[in-house]
Amino acid sequence: MRLHTLTVRAFGPFAGQEQVDFDRLTSGGLFLVHGPTGAGKTSVLDAVCFALYGRVPGARQNDRSPKSDHAPLDREPEVTLEFTCGGRRLHIARKPRWERPKKRGRGTKVENAKVVVAERVEGSWVGVTTRPDEAGQFIGDLVGLTLDQFCQVAMLPQGDFARFLRARSEERRESLERIFNTRVFRDVEEWFRGHASKLRREVESAEEAVRGAAGRLAEAARSEAPQDPAELSAWAAEAASVTAATARDAETVTAGVVAEREEARAELERGRAVRDRHERLSAARLRDAELKERAQERSGIDVRLAAAERADTVLPSLHARDQRRTKRDKAEAELAERLALVEGLPGVDRTALGVPVAGEWPDAGAPRPQKALRSAEQERRDEHARLELLRGDAERLRDLGRTVAGHDAELQRLARDLEATREQVSVLPPRVESLTRELTEAREQAARAEGAETALATARARLSAAQDQERLSGELAGAEERRRTAVDAAQEARDHALALRERRIGHMAAELAADLAEGEPCAVCGSAEHPSPAVAGPEGVVSAEEEKAAHSAADAAAVRRSEAENAETVLRERRTAAAERAEGRGVADARAEVGTRSEALSEARAAADTVQRLEEALERAGTDLERAREREGTLALRVSEVTSAREAAVAERERLTGVLDAARGDDPTIDARARRLVSEADRLGAAAEAATSRDRAVEELREAEAEVRRRLAGVDLRGGDGEPSEAGLSSTTEEQVWAAALSDPERRDLRERARAHDDEVAAVRAVLEDPELTGAGPVPDLEALGEAASRAGRAADEAVAWRGGLRDRARRLAELRVELDSCLAGSEPVLHRYALAENMRALTSGTAADNEDHVRLSAYVLAARLEQVVAAANDRLATMSDGRYELRYTVDKAAGDGRARSAGGLGMRVLDAWTGVERDPATLSGGETFFSSLALALGLGDVAGAEAGGADIDTLFVDEGFGTLDEDTLEEVLEVLDGLRDGGRAVGVVSHVADLRDRVTSQLRVHKGSSGSRVEHLG
Template sequence: MRLHRLEVAAFGPFSGSEVIDFDALSDAGLFLIHGRTGAGKTSILDAVCFALYGQVPGVRNNVKGLRSDHAPPGAGPRVVLETTIRGRRLRITRSPAWERPKLRGSGTTTEHAKVVLEEFEHGGWTGLTTRLDEAGDLVSRMLGMNAVQFCQVALLPQGEFAGFLRAGADERRKVLERLFATEVFTQVEKWLADRRAATGREAAELGAAAASVAERIAETTGAAPPRSSMPPRAGEGLAVPQPRRGEPAAEPFAEVAALPAWATELAAGQQDVRAAVEELGAGVTAALRAARAALDDAKALAARQRSHAEAVARRDVLAGRAEEKSRTASRLDAAARADRVVPLVKDVRERHGRAVQARRWAEETRARVTALLPPKASEDVLAKAERDRRDEAAALEGMRGTAARLRDVERQREELAGELRRLEPHDARTAAALDELPGIVAAHRTELDEAKAAAAGRRGAEAAVEDVRRRLAAAHRRDQVEDLLARAEQAQRDAVDTAQEARDRAQELRQARLDGMAAVLAGELEDGEPCRVCGSTEHPAPVASLAAVPSEDEIERAQAAYERAQERRERQTGEVESRRSERDQLLETAGDVPAAALAAELAEAEEAFKAAAARAAEAERLEAALRRHEQELDRARDERDRVTRRLTESRIRAEELAAERARLASDLDRARGDDPTLEARIARLTGEAGALGEAAEALRASGRAEEELSAARAKAAQEAAEQGFGTLDEVLEAAMPDEDQGVLRDRIRHLDDEEAQVRGLLKDPALIEAAAAPPPDLPALETALRAAEAAHTEAAGAADRARYRCDRLAELRGELLAAVRAWLPAAERHEVAERLAGLTSGKHAANRHAVSLSAYVLGARLMQVVAAANERLSRMSGGRYALVHTTAKSAGDRTKGAGGLGLRVADAWTGQERDPVTLSGGESFITSLSLALGLADVVTAEAGGTEIGTLFVDEGFGTLDEETLDEVMDVLDGLRDGGRAVGIVSHVAELRARIPAQLRVAKDRAGSTAEIIV
């Protein structure tokens, strides 16, 4: 990477735009960047880093805002860098986020960070990206290093490397981790530590599972669990003895492997107990079987004796109930015969009732038609009279349409009469209106023409009023704004004076602070403590200040007062510009005419507008009235024609309806006869026909009922005689419901079954033999059985418990064996993980130096850095000093496994190794410079060999004597090999004579400037 051109504007201490031509400086190979303290030498390096990565080095990156405090309010900060990286010419334009004044109103708004990355190709600049993240990624990939690495490689901050030289292993480790990609080794350490913990938890959980099975085995057998050999449960820690350094590790969890043998021994003892219990149970079972058999035989004999005695008693009872059984059988026989006749008797009763009802119906219907026919008229006469009346009613049905048409004609005649009464007066009114309306329309048309002519000037009068009113409002506002503008200009002048005074005060205090900074630093020096500038512990001639040095608080208060005054100045300036712009616009509208003259002109214009508006309103009213009367005339003419046509049509229709009504009335009078209406005649004939038909039907039904009754009586009498009954009443007396017959039959069947059962029992040889035998002693036999059952229960329980223990123990032994088999590989994995984690963390005995893996890798990088640094340190120190890498841990190293990052300084004059803190200020400078250059070489190689064509060495030369400075300059001059340019940042005056190519940075109250001297 080679820098060509840098442009900064409103950035850091540079208030204006400064351009630095690095090509002109690089031609000399070695150039000097110098200037007064605080002028902005380091800000140039900040600008380079910001252009590439969007951030500045070190702690300055956390400072909010990179915009220059000296820049004008609206000037935006910007950095433009042209550089060549891996053969590609790039131009990077970056702007940090900053607060700019609002374009309208007061206050500020945030301008976000921006970037434009361009590449020079084909004779012009081509845009690559404007995204912040893409630009940063592209630069990082091309350089092969991040911002931290770039700052260490290209900027060489000497103050940081002096601290790196003297730091302990912990702090040195943090710096190296930022520069070298050792995250993978740290992740390996963490992964192995996590693996060790995970395998430990796994082994503990599996060991606890095996211990749980062993406890269940002990609980099942009643044996004591082997507590002394049990591993801890999950979460209680691992029972792995920690070996002393240099001793082999003991086998972890050796006791768990012995659990299966312990369980096998318990199983053998339980099998012996089971065999003894089963042998005892066999004898008890035989005794129980004999006692149960003797009791069963005695109970059977007693039962047979009871059965024989009960059979004898039942036989005597059945003999006394023989007569009752005979009567019940006779009654059931009579009921069975009566069941064959009862349905016929019931049928006779039903038919008798129907015959009586039919005769009553016939008598009632004949009584209703006695007025129409003779009292004793036959069925045929009734039927003929019914047919005659139905035929006449059917003939009259055809006249219903005639009656309906007559009613419709009457209704139409009434409607026509009402319409004629309404139309005749309306016709007279319409004729009168037609005589008046033409004259009214002509008069209104004449008045309307006159009003329209007078209202033609209303629009012009209205426009004149609006124009004068607008000019008058502008004149009033013009007078107000002129007064406000005068006051705003006065306030602006006051604000400018106040802001200028506050700025001068802040700059004077800051300059006084800078001028007295040496005295402040000298006042803080203590004997034996290193100087923060040169690093020396000796302070032979500290500076003393005669004038009072302002404090930081005073400077901050003065700066805050200046910022507040500046904000007020910007607000007042914005207000003046706003008022002046508003006044100019109002002058364009109102001019210089006084407001009083415009008010009088407005009154005249309003009067003219009111007169024109009145005539226009009158014209609108007249036009509406004319249009209304013209419409009324047209409607009157149309209405007169319509009414005349309707009158003619209605009179003709009334004559036609009168003729039709006379004809229809004559036809209906002939049809109704003596009845009042046609409907009444039809209803009368239909009712008489229905009564006659009902009477004929009643006569026919009565005859059929009498015939059916005679036949039913004859059939019932015949069946009763055949079943042995003299009369129908005897049949009803012998009849019995089915439920009662069922009860009697069940009673006879029960007696028969009981007699048969008793006869069978009395003939049973076993009962006869039992009756002859003596009764058994049942209580004594039951007592013997209970004793045998108790002994058997106790023996069976013991056998079941022994069998359960053996079965359960076999099951648990299988679980225990599986648990131990699962535990063994987990324990082996944990042992391997424990050893590897200890090795990588530096805590295992095999790691002789107690160095972690990441520290070991960083130590290898540090060895490379030391080797590269010693090449230059030997030349700078005249062969006296050399850096030595050591793995020993110093007293201040608190982190375990952080060894391997120690640095010592070998002194060839004394043959001893020294701690870097014992070096003087100049010795520390050349040593840390060598270390920085060596680290730059190693980081460059680590980043893929990206060549850094332009690098900077920042400060520290003031501590060197003349001879050492010559050696250092020779080394730095050697860095130019291969066309590399080296910039030295220093305010040492001697370097100005040694290095002709210079970049001078000057400062004043308005900000810093940069100038190239070649």
């Protein structure tokens, strides 16, 4: 994966919009990201991670939004990244969750996280997804790395790897698990542990079941169960067989006792049956005497029912006559009520209706009121029909009234709106002119922002140069003094050396004479005689060693003089360069200029924000003015239209008012007159109908009275023998008929009494004539028979209980024997499975005897990964340490923290080739720890990339730690990093070390300030 461009806005320390051109930075292969502490170097890497994964790595991830605190509250944060991965060029724009001020009112509103992923296809961008979950899945599948793996492979955090190098085994295990995703092996350990625990519980449950079954069987057998499980089955079989044999013997004994009990009970029942026959015969004779005394009462029931049957022929006529009489009375009352309601109506006279004033009705030939009532009703209904034709005009009149009122209200409202609109039209033009002037001034001031920013950067450079000049002036004075001292010292040393040489040359004869010996030839003349050897002066002879030492001291002094002169020259040149950059300004003047330029830049930036606000205000004002003028014309036209419509409605309302006033007469309205006519017509119609109903009721009553008289003449209720007499003589009255009548319940009661009497007589006669009762013998001694049956019953009950107890025990023992055998059979495979699972648990957890190193399964897998990491790291560590150091992993306790038994295989040592001794990583110096950690980080990145499917990472970052290296080691580390460019990869070094600026030409500088940070491309 290769990065192309990164754009951030209102993110982290970056308040505005900043762009990082990775194509430019990576063109040389190695580039530097530098800047002061806290400027935001690491935030550039955080932005890359956020664009890809929606999160920032490590401890910097928290619940707080990554929106910049330096940015305005309403500026939307966004990170945009363009990169190529797997031959596909992608563009990701991601916005975090943040709070913005509400556009209306106070408070804030939460904006949810958003993302847009697009792909470059045939020269144009094609959308991939806008859903955060789909974007995360898409990037994860494409890159093939999680966020933690990406940070370990592409962004090498040295602080983390120094901790990893010195970590304890358990801490190192947690780090490796996050990178290599070996949690599945920990899950296997946990599964075996849980599985063994589960099977152990099953074993305990099976053993408990065996103990429970044995206990229940012992309780049923009334004996002690053996302690050895192997003896339980034989013991259970013996107990069950003995109890079963005893139960079979009890069956024979119990059968005989039960037979004796049944015979005694049968004899007692036969005696009781004889006694019951004698008692039934005596009761039947007494009841027969009682029934003969009630025979007269039985005959009276038949006579009463016959009279009621004859009365039934007259009762319907009597009921019909009474109903007709009630109907006539109701009809007369209703007619009187209806006539009272129509009396006094216009055109209606009670006398004209043909009804006597006193209320007595004329005979059938007299005139009836129906005709007059129907005539008055028809007159009113005809007039109502005429009024119905005018109802539409009345409704239209009401609508016209509402229309006129609506027009009046609308005219008032239009007048108010028109006045307000005209006032707005007069006020807005000055407002537009004022905003236009303000906008022009703000734009002119905002246009100076770029120049002000350049001027501020120049002023800051001058201030830095002035400060450097002032500092270098002090250093130069010291260097001059050191040079003068060095020159004097060198001159004195040289003079001393020359003086010693001259003295030695002058006393050379004395030096040679000092070496002469008697009989030895002279080194100069060869004579063996030495008559007058030379003698040194009072200062003595200078030896060759003294001369040589003096010349060495002179040479050293000359070197120091040369170094002092060079240092002075360098400082003088640097001060001259600083003075040129300061352009003649002192520190105070340069600092004042920086303050002035900063204020100018702040004003220009504030003006830029004002420009946007004024543009929006001007646009709103112009839009409001245009809308106001348009609304003014619309309102004026509407006023004219509404006025014309109101005049037409008023004219039509006056015409309809005249027509309807003539039609309503004395009534207040047309509707009121129509309602009155309908009400009067309805009352007249109801009165005519009541008169008709009354005439019909009178006629029906006459017919009913005639039918009653005919029926009474045709029935005779006197009949001594119960037969009716119809001789044609009317001697029966209504009172006799009502007295003879019976209701249905009374009839049913009399019939039931007669039937019950007859049935009882027949039953008594059947008992008295039963030969079984009359031929029964004497009654036996029931008391003696009962005593014998009781004794036999008690003996049988005891035998049955004894037999049942033995039978239940035998059945219970057989069931418990089967249960015990089943529990014993079921516990064997559980014990076998538990033994196997326990062995696997001990093996994977490192506690089994077969696991000689006592290494857990997960630690074993991680140890294999760590072995690969160490091998990859040593390839680079050999170069960085000049072959001195080599990393080794180990499983012994000495390699870690004393806990290798539980987390073995993850220890790490450092082999020092100079001493041949393995050292603890904690004993390394700061620089040694750095390059060892860097080698380990690079090795871990290689292995993690291969583990993730060989992820192709073309852009790498190394974060901090270079300040601990000396010049030679730094050169070797950079050589290793430079070697990472093989295959087209680019390496970014994140550091604030000054020496790296001279060594790495392609740079991204991050500047920090009170208003936020910004980036600058150099080289």
